[in-house]
Amino acid sequence: MREKYKPVALKNAPMEYAPSNELGVVFLFAHVARLLQFRIEEIRPQFPDCTAYRRMGDSEKKARIEFEFRSSSFKVHGHDQAKCDVIVCWHHDWPDVPGSIEVIELKRHFGVARKVWIQQAIKSQQEYLDEHDRMEWALSKRATPGDLLLMYKCAPVSAITDVFVFSGNDIARGGAGWREGDAYFGEIRRICHLGSPVFLDDLRKHRVLKTASFVRRNMQGVGLLATEYWPYLYDMILERNPAASKKLNQLRPDKL
Known part of the structure; x- marks a missing residue:
């Protein structure tokens, strides 16, 4: 029987270890949203998960956000790309993500770059x-x-x-x-x-x-x-x- 190894430690984060599910993604995003110029209006249980406004120069632009642990889950879940502007995830593993959707990979903000x-x-x-x-x-x-x-x-x-x-x-x-x-x-x-x-x-x-x-x-x-x-x-x-x-x-x- 294999013994589970200690998860990945994070740097300068409100969580000790890297998230393993979508809830962890939501929690971490809340701590970098202001840094990324987002003002959150609503988080809800149905698609899209979040409505926010993002500072663009002297104005704000509405952003429809979907939270996923892996970006590829957006496609697996059958979400409508026309109704989403941003995917916030921990792992970005979807090379064919539509060009109309921005992907924010949170691991880059917490000292866990890919090797x-x-x-x-x-x-x-x-x-x-x-x-x-x-x-x-x-x-x-x-x-x-x-x-x-x-x-x-x-x-x-x-x-x-x-x-x-x-x-x-x-x-x-x-x-x-x-x-x-x-x-x-x-x-x-x-x-x-x-x-x-x-x-x-x-x-x-x-x-x-x-x-x-x-x-x-x-x-x-x-x-x-x-x-x-x-x-x-x-x-x-x-x-x-x-x-x-x-x-x-x-x-x-x-x-x-």
Whole structure:
């Protein structure tokens, strides 16, 4: 049985830990609404959840707000996009959100920015990785929900072949299965498969990426943090896989 791991601690927040549901989103939004220039008129149990007015220069503009834990839930719930101006969420995981709707991802306001990890898949795991778009996977204990996972298939492939996201709400600790001892696990979801993988040899030839610790370590080790190198990795991935640009748009370096 897996033991639930401590949730993500927040910085400068009225809650000790990151929210795990929509009610937590509503609570946190109340504490940043004024900072974001919102004056709340009404919060109600039906769609849209909130009516507010947002300061725009010398005037105010009415804003119809829907609260969601994940932005993609707006689509799952079948809400009418024509009746909403703003989605306030904790995780923004909807790359195809209509352009008419602004998304406010609260984690950015409480010191929980997304991180990028190189996540290994050993030979015995690679077939399973190919067959499932959602699964539990071993993660670094420092990973937080919403983090980006660049799935690296170890030898004989030796390449980044897929982009996933940590889609669960928390990390649990349990038996590793492929080795002795415990590991930390979380639910992950595929963003896209890379038809043209990024090989380790390609990273070794890149003027900047060749200096990264994960490249110098030949992608070995647990918790290969790659956040500071994401702009270079992002460019390399899109250069080889231009069809993935739409799916990766919300994960652009300037939005991460």
